[in-house]
Amino acid sequence: MVGIAVLGCGRIGRLHARNLARHPRARLTAVFDVVADAAHKTATELDVPVAPSLDSVWSDAEVTAVLIATPTDTHVPLITAAVAAGKAVFCEKPVDLDLGRARACWSDIRRKNPQVMLGFNRRFDPSFQALRARLQAGEVGALELAIITSRDPAPPPASYIRTSGGLFRDMTIHDFDMARYLAGDITHVHAFGANLVDQEIGKLNDIDTCTVSLRSRAGALVQISNSRRCAYGYDQRIEVFGSGGMLLAGNRRATAVESWSAQRTAAQDPVLDFFLERYAQAYEAELDAFVSAVETGAPVSPDFGDGLEALRLAAAADESVRTAKVIELS
Amino acid sequence: MVGIAVLGCGRIGRLHARNLARHPRARLTAVFDVVADAAHKTATELDVPVAPSLDSVWSDAEVTAVLIATPTDTHVPLITAAVAAGKAVFCEKPVDLDLGRARACWSDIRRKNPQVMLGFNRRFDPSFQALRARLQAGEVGALELAIITSRDPAPPPASYIRTSGGLFRDMTIHDFDMARYLAGDITHVHAFGANLVDQEIGKLNDIDTCTVSLRSRAGALVQISNSRRCAYGYDQRIEVFGSGGMLLAGNRRATAVESWSAQRTAAQDPVLDFFLERYAQAYEAELDAFVSAVETGAPVSPDFGDGLEALRLAAAADESVRTAKVIELS
């Protein structure tokens, strides 16, 4: 059994804690949150202790690994401390909003060859995983075009936007990682941003709608489109195209019912909404992959470097919007 | 050019006349209808003469074939006269409402080996034709189960029902023919009828909803379901199943647009409605097959015998409803 403490008991931390609590080869040793109420609520639900302090976590020999689901600006110090304490780490995305700070963290810790896995959950979605496996197996030939669609059901409140790092670092970051997952290294970035959904977002100098074009080192072209609002639910689709044809991975629905009426035919349910539902299987699978890696000492994937690369693409997208140029990455 | 006169200028006669008028290898020589207005309207539209009488049609050497789209009770005398005059015949279904009368007609004329093609248009629908070709080619193995769905958009008026011969002879007859087209000879018939759509139909001792089960000589089982009313349009579907899997032939729509909204996703247009639209290609193709057969003297298909067999199944279905038994056909 791999002993794991969960740091951060917000929505996503609680989800991970629940998944760990029922994982057959993991043991949820404790939960921690600076908001004591949040920690106690999760601890009570799952019948585990609240860690009295972070130090108690670092010094607990039963804790082999920590899962970091705290606010973004604490990721770097927590990762650093956890690695110093010899713990394996699973950290929610993004590593940090500042690429320089994230890089500095990595250069501090990498000589220890630590296991630091990043929570790019979409890599573990069964449909996206199957699509990628079939792409890698050559079913459509070498990748030429990838189209990534990602739209959230509704914009977050202004308070969230304010500390989010902006659309590219907060939302598109998943799509940047997906682009790398499918197409490998990215060399060129172009982005358009727009404020079409919520004027409050514009007032905060953020955007809520974007299109991104990427070129991969291998020559493939990738298109991303994002919106912070989607009437029909959480729209998550991927299309890959090559000489042999195309693979699509579409949305999922709660039931397989369709209705035929005088107005319309073959109408299906709204799509699963929101990420907790849509990626429920992915969240379980990524933890399982992490537990397995900790058990065997094998490299984790996606790792800290993947987190850095996604962040680098987000920064390039910001720069592209600002300069109206294509940003070339070395 | 094959000279063809059209007898009967109602809705379906006019359709055939239009198709013949633009067929590259046919010539519409004249139209005829006992309702002079109907004949003139069609003649004017297509710039062809009105035949002054049926005799003028039979004696016209330019008329190689006639297309009979008159009321059902005139089919037998018109077929008989046309064959006597040496004409090839395309006749709308059904041959007659009375199986005995239809058989007598056939035994009168068959020694002349006439070309009498029946208007079972669905055999010429591109989807159903492709499904059958793939079935025959062995794509799903030998047929084990066939499911035929046929639902009309709205019930006809009582005046139509009164002379229609009842649901099985008027509407299901197409499905009986489709069953034979897919499964070959039928040996056993069971039917349930119900009056669920329109009470007027029940008052006329007719049904508007039915389920039929058939067993073929080769051992396959066939299910038919019919309704005289369908909110979402003219529902026309076929499913065939064997050891290798299943083929489905579905409905067609005017556009490929689908809508995604807060209420529902992937909603498509209503289906093409009614038979003039849904089977527009089939009506052209069946005439083309007829013209080709007349040109070459080859046997027509479906022929008078197919018309008799469909009628026999309709009569058996009526008997099954009446007796609550399975009707075995020799």
Place this chain on the structure above:
Amino acid sequence: MVGIAVLGCGRIGRLHARNLARHPRARLTAVFDVVADAAHKTATELDVPVAPSLDSVWSDAEVTAVLIATPTDTHVPLITAAVAAGKAVFCEKPVDLDLGRARACWSDIRRKNPQVMLGFNRRFDPSFQALRARLQAGEVGALELAIITSRDPAPPPASYIRTSGGLFRDMTIHDFDMARYLAGDITHVHAFGANLVDQEIGKLNDIDTCTVSLRSRAGALVQISNSRRCAYGYDQRIEVFGSGGMLLAGNRRATAVESWSAQRTAAQDPVLDFFLERYAQAYEAELDAFVSAVETGAPVSPDFGDGLEALRLAAAADESVRTAKVIELS
């Protein structure tokens, strides 16, 4: 916590035991099987005791309910004993292969007003449940036609067939229950059976393919088609039709990937296969419904009477095949 012992540790018993073991409001108190190895294997996996005898189960005050997943011929004595011991019962279908024996059991125990729930798992499938709820809510008007498709991936071995009670009691019984779930009381039954899949099944005087037509007391018509073999997986579909249109509940797939190639487009995965996968959610939901009923003392559904009715329809189907008649139920 509701204490529940599982009797029978075959494939389906083990599934239920696992679901109970992780149910938040149930406690798996013990497992039992006359095959000691099977009991021990499940007990070890789930860390629960093996009950030394059935008597120990009946006398255990911690056991509020039993789940019966033993061979069919033991259902009646076990239900009887469990009810006598004051236990609530969840029993796999069918109640018994013999309608008379099942009725006798029910008339023995019903005066005690026992909670005996039948394992008609499909009633708890999210898609079928949503379809029925929307039907009941009037979305398509009163039910006029229901089409139930049920095809197993592959025929069971002869040894299974020999004691199965035949296709109607073993396989179609689920569809008979679904027909009642959707259409209510059934008054007329017609069935065709065929031996098209496996000659061994025919040698055992059983059938492997069937079509069934039912008429409900309310006037709706229902069609069922079954095959013991289906190349593309476990085919489970329902279609309901009324004046307002149609609802379909289709198959489920492991991923939402589709492929487009030179040969074909929009090709999806095979369907989920077999019942353990397809109905995984349904198995959990039916146990949850049972636990809730035991907690509150509310009536269970589906109950013993539903088990009897499904059996009665199976017997009528057998009789219809034998007599080539429609069987009318009082």
Place this chain on the structure above:
Amino acid sequence: MVGIAVLGCGRIGRLHARNLARHPRARLTAVFDVVADAAHKTATELDVPVAPSLDSVWSDAEVTAVLIATPTDTHVPLITAAVAAGKAVFCEKPVDLDLGRARACWSDIRRKNPQVMLGFNRRFDPSFQALRARLQAGEVGALELAIITSRDPAPPPASYIRTSGGLFRDMTIHDFDMARYLAGDITHVHAFGANLVDQEIGKLNDIDTCTVSLRSRAGALVQISNSRRCAYGYDQRIEVFGSGGMLLAGNRRATAVESWSAQRTAAQDPVLDFFLERYAQAYEAELDAFVSAVETGAPVSPDFGDGLEALRLAAAADESVRTAKVIELS
């Protein structure tokens, strides 16, 4: 009847000539081609005269309009001559490969307020037309994102590429027009090009794969992706997204058959391929719109200005690829 002469009897000229020959309110007066054989072949097929010279067309009082389907470099002189002769013009896209030359032509002729319609056939596709009508009617709110997918089945030969003007002017031009049709005026253009399909194309300094991002004056973002090769046929799709949801217009197939087998389920036919099949209805509808405009003297749409705008976007895309910048249009 509107008398129309067809100039150019290649593949697309012949198609238009055939459509005019059977149009109820147009009369195909003559055909012309500098390749006499091509002209005679079409003339014979359609039983119309070959015009002896262009001058004979200009001076023919029966010729109210001309349809120009000649090589691109002749469009400008032919349009100029036709307008000078007082004819209405239907011209295939593009107006010219050189934006300056096209503009000069327009500034020469526009004072005459001529009817010059451009052959952007996709505006007349029933699915795209319905999608746009529903978009305009507000079904999804104001346009925020549009995704245009256009992939040809196979790359043209090098000889064609050499005089094509490059991917953007030859192929993407249709998508540029579609972007304007959906999103109105475009103000910003970014493009990536790649040579992934055919090395011969690269040797000619052309690209065969691209992604384009556009921003409209109203603020919408548009993505286009193109490939010169598509294994599954002629892929033509549009997606529009706004606050109310999404509309998709997909591909069309010859039949509605789908197959279910051990390998895959719900597999459909390849898509209609190539433009003559996919846009057969659109070609008829655009000519009908032209004939109607000529009859009434109403403005044509799309007109010469639309041709200029599409060309301007193509030029901007070329410039964006060359400079790695976003091109802003005044």
